[in-house]
Amino acid sequence: MSTLSAATLAAQAAKAAKAVAHLSTEQKNYVLQSMANAIRSATPAILTANSAELEQAKANNTSAAMLDRLTLTPERIESMAQAIEQIIQLPDPVGSKRFIEERPNGIRIEKRRIPLGVICMIYEARPNVTADAGALCFKSGNAVILRCGREAIQTSLAIANAMHQALAEHQLPQEVVTIVPDPDRQLMLDLIQQDQFIDLVIPRGGEGLIRFVTDNSRVPVIQHFKGVCHLYVDQSADLNMALELLLNGKVQRPGVCNALECLLVNQHQAADFLPMVAEAFRAHQVKVHACERSISHFDGAEPIAAADYGQEYLAPEIAIRVVDDLDAAMAHIDQFGSYHTEVICTQDQASADTFINQVDAAVVMHNASSRFSDGGELGLGAEIGISTSKLHAYGPMGLEALTTERFVVSGQGQTR
Amino acid sequence: MSTLSAATLAAQAAKAAKAVAHLSTEQKNYVLQSMANAIRSATPAILTANSAELEQAKANNTSAAMLDRLTLTPERIESMAQAIEQIIQLPDPVGSKRFIEERPNGIRIEKRRIPLGVICMIYEARPNVTADAGALCFKSGNAVILRCGREAIQTSLAIANAMHQALAEHQLPQEVVTIVPDPDRQLMLDLIQQDQFIDLVIPRGGEGLIRFVTDNSRVPVIQHFKGVCHLYVDQSADLNMALELLLNGKVQRPGVCNALECLLVNQHQAADFLPMVAEAFRAHQVKVHACERSISHFDGAEPIAAADYGQEYLAPEIAIRVVDDLDAAMAHIDQFGSYHTEVICTQDQASADTFINQVDAAVVMHNASSRFSDGGELGLGAEIGISTSKLHAYGPMGLEALTTERFVVSGQGQTR
Structure with missing residues (x-):
């Protein structure tokens, strides 16, 4: 594919986007069911491609964590198909109407939701994202360009082949789901210059990748750098509840962005709470x-270092700080937070309200685990990404975040 | 100001933004009234600064149009103050709550609207934008960095001085409304790299400026390149209505972005409608x-040239094309439109619905003038800009577009 040009890829996707923008919800759901079926039928082909890539990855001394993400099994492929069937059940945001007002001159103003157009996903070697993002973008009436890590391209192409069969069954162009078949970095760089054709770039992966995309893209980028989530245990906290939130946030799944990375304890609770924490963390x-x-x-604890505040450990590891009061906790979060998720544990509604109103984060929790900061848990049905910058979307993004609203004005010949 | 650094300016604005984010609507309205009063009182100082800049601009052979935009009079300053008083009357989007759902596990999810933080406006020599954008950003709880054209900096500083007095009266930092006092292009370039401090850049001006800002900004940019608005006169149009919409769109104020630039006429209407158009356009x-x-x-008409389609004349000048049918009209707009405003004139609801659903533009009108595509006319109360790209906002942007929504989750200790 040496002659592959980013402009061609993007232009074809933009053309394909027009073919899906106006499909009815029913039509889109039929196609999604065909995609799920086709992926199930393609299980042998997908596994063959995946085995070859796994072998290659092992030969390249790929880390165990990445090998696990890369590995597909019949069960994981079935989960992919089921995830698409769940997307069928989600409400379609496209076409929803919101009446604004009838002006004194009689013109009637409403807003209607439309797809963004072309979404470009840039991600690492996670083949399941190919099916998932392809289906979410399709359900919201968009075309998608999927640029995955080099280790998973053949597996992704095998998955996309199945999706293309489903598209073809319904006379839709295969460029609706476009896989970038070449891991060349220059091609990616060219792709994120195509603001004439691409409406949104969503990078998912390490901070370096996201920084690279943000710094070099002409297309708007949804950024999610990291999740440094704090739990503040207030003077009026229920300490048993606080301990449960702490353990759930740190221990249940430490490698995810909504895990807790720092515990802030009000000085008046320190003597009671910290021994409870020490015992639990030892266990x-x-x-x-x-x-x-x-x-x-804490026996054997490391004294805090400057770099520990604001650190995303992604491991069973945590920073602990005793703070004077709520203001000091909020000042800490202001300095070290990552605009992702912040939690207060308190029985005092006034403290909770202050925290909720003043802490700058996409998701603010009162007496609930940071682990709920997830599209599925927050009722979005599915998640295409998490935005930690405020434009367009802030926090977990569902189907609606892949659409926008336009004005529709109806009159009887009114002029100014 | 040779030592002025963009990072310092932006960091100070970000600090100031925290001081306004949590003000109540009542507090903000008091400050806005003080701003209006202070601008009225500062009329002599503003006029003095403006006279000097006008003299300088005339010496530099500035165009008549720009001189007009630059010129302030006591009446224009009074209008500025009144515009701020109108902003007081607008509903405050900040703090508005939207219940999402109570999940089966009992956590309660809502979304609450918060300010974006720091807005950077980059505009040409229009002193009124200084007061207007300053007040709109303040009302929506944001700090603003105003970078106006070099011809109007002293006038803008005089206006901002008055606003700073009002801020000081209410113990608020003057960096809430920051004027960039140096027209240096490198400083602007540095400013739009400050994505750590600035949340949104809104360039208002020529296509070159907007392209420059988009290509070089790390901060998200709201783009409004141009308005190439079409009127399509359908087979079932009321021709008298069509003529009124045409004249209003082209003649009432041709120099604005929501003026009509191209008339598309259904072939079955051409013989009846074009003579009416010819007579009116002659007049x-x-x-x-x-x-x-x-x-x-059309006597004396120019034959159409390739560049005429998609041309933004901003003058009493128009392109006219006869098209076979609605599909041909939509294909034309697809090729030459600017995602701004598109109008269909028809008595046939099915044609109107097809046009509304399929034409890609921020504002789609049925039997109403393109000139209504404006924040005030669409009921937003005021307009900070118009977005012709789909992220965050699409079309005229009011106060709400200067805010975002975050998740607020309340529980009783729930964990995953």
């Missing part, structure tokens, strides 16, 4: 980086 | 660029 083998006001409670 | 001295199917109706 769960959580490594502690403790401030000087808390370290005496 | 209003509108220059016509006509396609080969329409030129016989």
Whole structure:
């Protein structure tokens, strides 16, 4: 594919987008069911492509974590198909109407939701994202350009082949789901210059990838750099509840962006709460980086270092700081937070309200686990990404975030 | 100001933004009234600064149009103050709550509207934008960095001085409304790299400026390149209505982005409608660029050239094309439209619905003038800009477009 040009890829996707923008919900759901069926039928072909890539990845000394993400099994392929069937059940945001007003001159103003057009997903070696993002973009009436990590391209192409069969059955162009078949970085760079054809870029992966895309894209980018989530245990917290939120946030699945990375404890709770924390973390083998006001409670804890605040450990490891009061907790989050998810545990509604109103984060929780900061848990049905910048979407993004609203004005010949 | 750094300006604005984000609507309205009063009181100082800049601009052979935009009079300053008083009357989007759902596990999810943070406006020599954008950003809880054209900096500083007095009266930092006092292009370039501090850039001006800002910004940009608005006169149009919409769109104020630039006429209406158009355009001295199917109706019309389609004349000048049918009209708009405003004149609801659903534009009108495509006319109360790209906002942007929604989750200790 040496002659492959980003402009051609993008222009073809933009053309294909027009073919899906005006499909009815029913039509889109039929196609999605065909996609799920086709992926199931293609299980042998997908596994063959995947085995070859796994072998290659092992030969390249790929990390165990990446090998796990890359690995498909018949069960994982079935999950992919089921995920598409769940997307069929989601409400279609496209076409929804919102009456604004009838002006004194009689013109009637409403807003109607339309697809964005072409979404470009840039992600690492996760073949399931290919099916998932392809289906979510399709359900919201968009075309998608999928640029996955080089380790998973053949597996992604096998999955996309199945989706293309489904598109062809319904006389839709295969460019509705476009896989970039070449991992060349220059091609990616060219792709994110195509603001004439591409409406949104969603990078998913490490901070370096997201920074590279943001710095070089002409197309608007949804950014999700990292999740450094704090739990603040207030003076009026229920300490048993606080301990449950802490353990759930740190231990249940430490490698995800909505896991807790820092515990802030009100000074009046420190003497009671920190021994409870120390015992639980010993049992769960959580490594502690403790401030000087808390370290005496933790045997073998590391004294806090400058880099520990704001650190995304993604591991059973946490920073702990005792703070004077709510204001000090909010000042800490202001300095070290990542605009992702922040939690307060308190029985005092006034403290909760202050925290909710003043902390700058996409998701603010009161007496609930940071682990709920997820499209599925927040009722979006599915998640295409999480935005930690405020434009367009802030927080977990569902189907609606892949659409926009336009004005529709109806009159009887009115002029100004 | 040789030591002025973009990072310092932006960091100070970001700090100031925190001081306004949590003000109540009442507090913000008090400050806005003080701003209006202070601008009225500062009329002599503003006029002095403006006279000096006008003299300088005349010495530099500035165009008459720009001189007019630059010129302030006591009446224009009074209008500025009144515009701020109108902004007081607008509903405050910040803090509005939207219940999403209570999940089966009992957590309660809502969305609450918050300010974006820091808005950077980049505009040409229009001193009124200083007051207007300053007040709109303030009302929506944001700080603003105003970078106006070099010809109007002293006038803008005089206006901002008055606004700063009002801020000081209410113990608010003057960086809430920051004027970039140096027209240096490198400083602007540095400013739009400050994505750590600035949340949104809104360039208002020529296509070159907007392209420059889009190509070089790390901060998300709201783009409004141009308005190439079409009127399609359908087979079932009321021709008297069509003529009124045409004249209003082309003649009432040709220099604005929601003026009509191209008339598309259904072939079955051409013989009846084009003579009406020819007569009216003769009376209003509108220059016509006509396609080969329409030129016989227009004495002295220019034959259409390739560049005429998609041209933003911003003058009493128009392109005219006869098209076979609705599909041909939509294909024309698809090729030459600018995603701004498109109008269909028809008595046939099915044609109107097809046009509304399929034409890609921020504002689609049925039997109403393109000139209504404006924040005020569409009920937004005021307009900070018009977006012709789909992310975040599409079409005229009011106060709500200067805010975003975050998730707020309340529980009783729920975990996953």
